[in-house]
Amino acid sequence: MRLTLSMLLRAEGFRVAEAEGAAVALGKMEREVFDVVITDLRMEGGRMEGEGGVELLKAVKQVSPGTEVIILTAYGSIHSAVEAVRLGAFHYLTKPFEPEELLLIVRKAEERRSLMREVESLRAQVRDRWGLERIVAKGQKMQRLLELICRVAVTDATILIQGESGTGKELVARAIHARSRRASHPFIPIDCGSLPEPLLESELFGHVRGAFTGAVENKNGLFTEADGGTIFLDEIGVIPLSTQVKLLRVLQEQTIRRVGATTPTKIDIRVVAATNQGLKHLVEKGAFREDLYYRLNGIILDVPPLRDRREDIIPLAGHFLKLYGDKLRKPLARIAPEAMDLLLRYSWPGNVRELERTIERAVVLTLGETITVQDLPPTLTGRLEGEAVPTRKGLSLAEVEEAHILSVLYEHGWNQARAAEELGISRTTLWRKLKEYGIVGPLTSL
Ligand SMILES: Nc1ncnc2c1ncn2[C@@H]1O[C@H](COP(=O)(O)OP(=O)(O)OP(=O)(O)O)[C@@H](O)[C@H]1O
Ligand SMILES: [Mg+2]
Structure with a gap:
């Protein structure tokens, strides 16, 4: 044989x-x-x-x-x-x-x-993409945070990430997952704030057929889908009290109960939660359960606001310049010193996300090889809207045309039909020009 x-x-x-x-x-x-x-x-x-x-x-x-x-x-x-x-x-x-x-x-x-x-x-x-490599961390504060991430990632502990909007909480959560033994299992982010209350529970834990009107079949919740991996509960502060009880049980017993189910199901999940408001304060107001709060606040990672780590501003700007420069095939060399100065002085209430959008916008708008003060939004420069007339000296007609098309597209959220209308050309013509200039857009979906 x-x-x-x-x-x-x-x-x-x-x-x-x-x-x-x-x-x-x-x-x-x-x-x-x-x-x-x-x-x-x-x-x-x-x-x-x-x-x-x-x-x-x-x-x-x-x-x-x-x-x-x-x-x-x-x-x-x-x-x-x-x-x-x-x-x-x-x-x-x-x-x-x-x-x-x-x-x-x-x-x-x-x-x-x-x-x-x-x-x-x-x-x-995927591991590389979401690992520490993606986090720009020049200054001491962020370096310390990276160290903490490495240390807590290998444990199975529940983690609470605190930080203002746009500071990079999700990035931190993904890095924790990527460095954990769960890395090859799913990382499932859930924006607790965007799910309406009646749906939240069934979305998280699943339901059995007939549990409520519309539950025509058994459905797995996100917790089941993330089995073996990490659940990222973003904006945990807005979870309704009734769901908080159930979440507490998940954390304590590693079991979930589907809506309408009589018996619990065992799961293996790590929970990483994030909040941009002080949970303690919510507890005092009675909007957040104290027991859940204590369960969550074992390990807290604080992501500092950008204004408290200004040494990261230029490295981050450089990072986004390269990212969007590549994406847009505009390999820009640099940011002009005066523009740099403005970036450094601004307070960045929207934190890293605002800086990212600012650089993206500047890459779109800039006419030359250098990002100048004119390419920055009025919020930074303090000038009035409409006053900005970028200098076009030394540019060819084609360069001006390309820059103008880009800025109109950007203003219209990459809607080609509306951009073509404003430009006064047909969609086919616009499409031909995009091809000609190698414009790929939209920039935001990374
Ligand atoms: N240190 C960093 N290095 C590189 N990119 C960063 C860094 N911090 C944040 N970003 C980028 O900034 C954007 C916002 O980050 P993220 O979504 O993680 O913030 P967040 O704290 O979850 O914000 P929100 O509270 O609004 O949900 C993302 O595009 C992220 O990639
Ligand atoms: Mg987030």
């Missing part, structure tokens, strides 16, 4: 190694990683009659978890074959079988292997 199968597989272009027993096979696997192992359920050399294949399967799953195992079995030992699948075998085939059947299964196993590899590499990419 072994010889026939080897010949068959080789003829189909597979690379095949043979082993006459489990021990030999495992020896070969120490030296090389195999995609697929095909083994009989009964093999000589198994300690107990009929168990050689299952033993091998267990050993393979230990030394090389990614290797797929296909079990061949005689009619009559289906029971053990099913057991083998339960133990992680990819498939079983009952003898006698057609060569085509085996080839089909081997190809499927191969396909699965390559899918798994793809998933792994995508996960690694």
Whole structure:
């Protein structure tokens, strides 16, 4: 059987190694990683009659978890074959079988292997994308925060992130997840403020069929979807009191109860919460449960407002300049010193998000290679709206046209129809010009 199968597989272009027993096979696997192992359920050399294949399967799953195992079995030992699948075998085939059947299964196993590899590499990419690398942190305050992130990420503790709007709370939450053992499981952000109260609970915990009008089927909640991973509860301060009780139970018991369900379901979740208002204050007002507050405030990460870490302003501006410059194919070199000065002096009530929008806008509006004071919004410059007339000296007609098209598009939220109307050209003409200038937009969706 072994010889026939080897010949068959080789003829189909597979690379095949043979082993006459489990021990030999495992020896070969120490030296090389195999995609697929095909083994009989009964093999000589198994300690107990009929168990050689299952033993091998267990050993393979230990030394090389990614290797797929296909079990061949005689009619009559289906029971053990099913057991083998339960133990992680990819498939079983009952003898006698057609060569085509085996080839089909081997190809499927191969396909699965390559899918798994793809998933792994995508996960690694996502990890990098959301890891610490994405956080610009020049000054001491942010450096300390990064250190804290690293330290708390590896624990499973519930974490509360506090900070004004736009300071980077979500970025911090994602970095915590990316550095935790849960990194390859989902990170699910929930904006508690945007879900209406009646929906919130079913959205979070799911519901069973018939729990309320409209619940026509069982539905998983976000907590179930995030199983094994991290739930990010943004704006936790606005969660209604009734849902707070349930959230407390999730944190204490790691169980959820679907709306309308009688029994709880076990889940494995880490909760990271964020708030931009003092929770303590909400507790005093009676809007936030004290017990939940104490449950959450074990580890608190404070993200400082931008005005308290001005040393980060220029590095952040540079980061966004590169980001949007690349995105817009406007590889801008620099920010003019006077513009830099304004960025440094401004109070940034909208924090990093406001700085990001400011640089994005400037990249869109700027006419040359340098971002000047004219490209900054009136809030920063203190000048009146409409007063700004950027100088067009030294620019070609095409450059002025491109800059004008960009700014009109930007003002209209990248709605091409409305932009074309304001520009007094047809949509086709606009489309042609966008192509000509290599304008890709919209900038905001990263
Ligand atoms: N240190 C940083 N380095 C790079 N980008 C940052 C940094 N801080 C914030 N950002 C960017 O600023 C924007 C706002 O950040 P984020 O959404 O994390 O803020 P937030 O605190 O959750 O705001 P809100 O309270 O409004 O939800 C995002 O685009 C984020 O990528
Ligand atoms: Mg946020």
